[in-house]
Amino acid sequence: MNKPHFTPANEQEARQWVLQAHADGTHWMPVGNRSRPFLLAAGYTLDDGAGGANASAGASASGGANDSGATHQSPAATISTAAMRAIHWIDPEDRTCEVDAGLPVADLATAIAEHGLMLGHSSLSGTVGGLLNSGEPSLLAGSCGLPRDQVLGATWLLPDGRVIRSGARVVKSVAGYDVTRLLLSAQGQLAMCLRLILRLRPLPQDLRWYRMPQELQRPAASWKPWCDFAVAENRYAAWEGCQSPLQDAVWLDSQPSAADIPTADGTSPLHQARSQAAQAVQWVATATPWSRQQMRADGKDLSACLLVDNLGLQSAWTRKQTMASLPAGSAVLPHQQPSPWLKPMREALLKPASLA
Amino acid sequence: MKPVLAQLRAAVGDRFVLSNAASLLAYESDALTLFRCKPAAVVLPASKEEVVACVRVLHQAGIPFAARGAGNGLSGGALVPEGGVILAMARMRNVLEVNVDGAWAKVQPGVVNADLGRHVAEMGLRYAPDPASQTVSTLGGNAAENAGGPQCFLHGTTSQHILAAEVVLADGTMQTWGSATPFSDALDLRGFLLGSEGTVGVIVSLTVRLIPLPPSIVTLMAAFDSIGTACAAVSDIVSAGQQPVALEVMDQKTIRAVEASVYRAGLPVDAGAVLIVEVEGAEERTKRDADAIDVILRRHDPMRIEKAETPEQRLAVWKGRKGAGGALGQLGPDSFVMDGVVPRSKLVEIMDFVTRMEQETQLQISNLFHAGDGNIHPHITYDATDADQVELVEKTGTRILRKCLEMGGSITGEHGVGLEKHHLMGEQFSADELQVMEALRAVLNPHNLLNPGRGLPMKRGCVEAFHRHRRPQLAAADIGPAGELDE
Secondary structure (H helix, E strand, O other), rough: OOOOOOOOHHHHHHHHHHHHHHHHHHOEEEEEOOOOHHHOOOOOOHHHHHHOOOOOOOOEOOOOOOOOOOOOOOEEEEEOOEEEEHHHEOOOOOOEEEEEEEEEEEHHHHHHHOOOOEEEEOOOOEHHHHHHHHOOOOOOOHOOOOOHHHHHEEEEEEEOOOOEEEEOOOOOOOOOOHHHHHHOOOOOOOOEEEEEEEEEEEOOOOEEEEEEOOHHHHHHHOHHHHEEEEEEEEEHHHOOOOOOOOEEEEOOOOOOOOHOOOOOOOOOOEEEEEEEEHHHHHHHHOOEOOOOOHHHHHHHHHEEEEEOOOOOOOOEEOOOHHHHHHHOOOOOHHHHHHHHOOOHHHHHHOOOOOHO | OOOHHHHHHHHOOHHHHEEEEEHHOOOOOOOOEEOOOOOOOOOOOOHHHHHHHHHHHHHOOOOOOEEOOOOOOOOOOOOOOOOOOOEOOOOOOOOOOOOOOOOOOEOOOOOHHHHHHHHHOOOOOEOOOOOOOOOEEEEEHEEEEOOOOHHHHHOHHHHHOOEEEEEEEEOEEEEEEEEOEEEOOOHHHHHHOOOOOOOOOEEEEEEOOOOEEEOEEEEEEEOOOOHHHHHHHHHHHHHHOOOOOOEEEHHHHHHHHHHHOOOOOOOOOOOEEEEEEEEEEHHHHHHHHHHHHHHHOOHHHHOOOEEEHHHHHHHHHHHHHHHHHHHHHHHOOOEEEEOEEEOOOHHHHHHHHHHHHHHHHHHHEEEEEHHOOEEEEEEEOOOOOOHHHHHHHHHHHHHHHHHHHOOOOOOOOOOOOOOOOOOHHHHHOOHHHHHHHHHHHHHHHHOOEOOOOOOOOOOOOHHHHHHHHOOOOHHHHHHHOOOHHHH
C-alpha cells in the first residue's frame, strides 16, 4: 500500500508510487507546497481550512474524482513535488530554462536574474509547477501573456506510470497537439507535472511599484481598454489572503512620462481612458516608488493595477468582486462545473491494453 | 436516404455546392503543391448553422471532410482524401463584434487577417499575429495552424491571441471553448484546438485579443556581408536584453529575388544578408532602444544601416520581407517552403548545414527566417515535372529537419505538420507521446472523419491516397456536371 501523502525525492520514486496507486485503484492528486487554493476551484473540499491545498501538478488515477457534474471527493492520497526542485539548465542566449515542477518560484527568479532574465509572471510564491498549472494571471499579463504562455514544454507522469514529454525546448513549435496547455489546465487532474521548459524575458531595466491615491482609482476603473483580465484579481486576492479594501498601484519600467501613453483626439472610451491614464502617469512621475519588497508586503492591498510595460503598452485589471463576497473565513473560490471532457480524457490517457 | 450531395445542397443552397471537376481543381492542393487530391465536393456554408447541418450530413454518411480558409497553407493541411468533402469558409467573413472596452473582437473564420487589422486600427487597436500571408490568409486557418509571423517574437503566436472559439465537432455538436475574459478554471480545450490542423473541430467563430496600436515604431535595416554576421548581430541584440518586436533575416538570393519583383524595397543586392529589426512603444523608448540597437549593429561592420521612420519607409521594408515568399516563387517552376526551428543559439550552425546541403544537392535554396525565434524557412526552387528532382527535394527537406531535431529544435514552428512532415513526428516524439496525442484527438474526433491523416503519423499507404507530385492535368473526361457523390 502507498503512503497517503508522499514526497518523492526523485522522478523514479514518484513513478513507483504512481504505479502502485494505479494498481490499487487509489484516487490521488499531485500537490506542490500546498500554497495555492486551486484544487478548491476544481471542487475539492479542503480539510485544513485556510491557505488551501494546491496542486503543483497532478493526475488522478482511474476512478478519479471529478466525474462530469457529479459530486466531488477529496483525493485519497497526495503526492508532492516539493522535494524535486532542480534547475536542469538555463540557456541565457535562447532565454529558456528547464526546471523541476517543485522548484520554488522565488528560487527560479533568483537563479535567472543572474542572467538578466525573469519569468513573465509577477508572482514569487509557491512552486513553479503550482504557479503554471494554476493559469493565474499576473501583473505582467498585458505584456507577457498568461502563465501557460510561459511554458514551452513539460514532462508528465501519467496516471498509468508512463512518462511523456510535451512541447519542445524552442520558443516556437507547432508539431503535434498542444498537450502542454491541456494538461496544465487540468490542474493535476490528468497528469502530474514533473518538469517544465520555460520561456524567459529580459528583466526590465528598472522596476517600480507605486501606490496610487484614491482619486485616481476611478479613472483606473475605466482603463479597461488595456484590461486583459477583469476577473483575475479575485483569484489573485485569494492567493494573497486579501480581505481589505484595495488600493491601486502602477508598475513602470523606467521614468514615466505622459508620452508613454498614446494620445489621440476623439471621444471614444479608448481616447478618454488614454487621457485619464495620462493623468495617472503624470502623477506617477512625481511619486515615490515602492520597493519590490514593499510591494510584496503591501500587495495584499492591491486590487486595481495599471501596468505600463517596457513597450509603453498599458494593461490594467480591475477588481470586480471582493473577497467580502465569499463566505466568511473561507478561501473557497467560485465553483465551476468541471469540464465534461475531463473524464473521457482521463480514460484516454490510460495506455490501451493492446499496447500494454 | 437522399444522396449526400442533395442533402448538402439542401443545407446551403444549390449554388454553394461545387462538384464539377473544373471547379474542384482550385481545391486540389494548398500552397504546398507537392500534394494534390481533388475533393468529391466543396461546400460553402454561410453561417454556423449551415456548418452544423453540413457536418451532420457528412458524419452520418461517414464521409471525411476538412475546413479550408484561403487555401494558402504550406503543409497540405486543407486537403481531403479521395471521396472527401471540403467546407470552404469563404462566405463566413464577417467581423461580428468589436468590443473596444474589453479589447477583443469576435470574427467568423473566413475573415482575412489583415482585414481585421484594418477594421480595428481606427479604434486604436490591432491583432498582433502577422503571418507573411496575412493579406490573404484567414483567421480560421491561422488558428488551425497556430500561425506565427515576424511580430510573434515579442507578442507570441496565434494561441496567445485567441481567447475563445466556437467549434462544430465531427458529429455536428457545437462547443464554445474559452471566453473573452481569458482567465478560467476550465480545461483548456481552446489551447488544444489551436494548432490542431483542423482535426479537432470546424471553427465557426473566434474571439481574438486586441492590443493597442503602438504610439511609435522604428524599423532598422542592416546589410551584412554574410548570414553568419547577421546571426551574430541577432545574438548580441538579444543578449543585451533588448526586446524588439521582430528580428528578420533574408539572404542574398532572397534579397535579389525581392528586388527583381514587384515587392522591390530598395534592399542592397550586393549584401550577403539583410537584418530587419523593429522596435515599438512610446517615442522616447523606441528612440532609446533603436539607438542602443544601432550601436550593437555597428559592432558587426555592417555594409549599411538604414532607419525607416516614416510609415511609408517602414511599409516598403515590410512589403519586401512579406513579399519575399512570392518573389522567390518566380525563381523556378515550383517552390517548396520549409519550416523548422532550432534554438536561437544554433542559427549559424543550421544555416551552415543548409548551405552545405545546397552545395551537395545543387538545388537552389534561398533563406529567410524569423531569427529571433530560431525559425528557419529554407525555400527550395525545383521543377515538379522532374521526378528525380522532386525526390531530392523531399530528401533534402527531411535531412534539414532532422538536423533541426538533432540541435534540440522542432520540425515545424508555424506551418504545421500536415501531410508534409508526419513521417518525422516519430523522430520528434516517442511512441507513447504520439499514442497520447492520438488518444486525446480520438476523444474529440472519434471516427477520424475530420481532416484525417493530418498532424500525426499515418499508416503506410494513406499518404499515397493524396496523389503526390501529380501536376494538374485537366482531361476532357474529367469535366462533368456531377461528382461521385451523386451516383
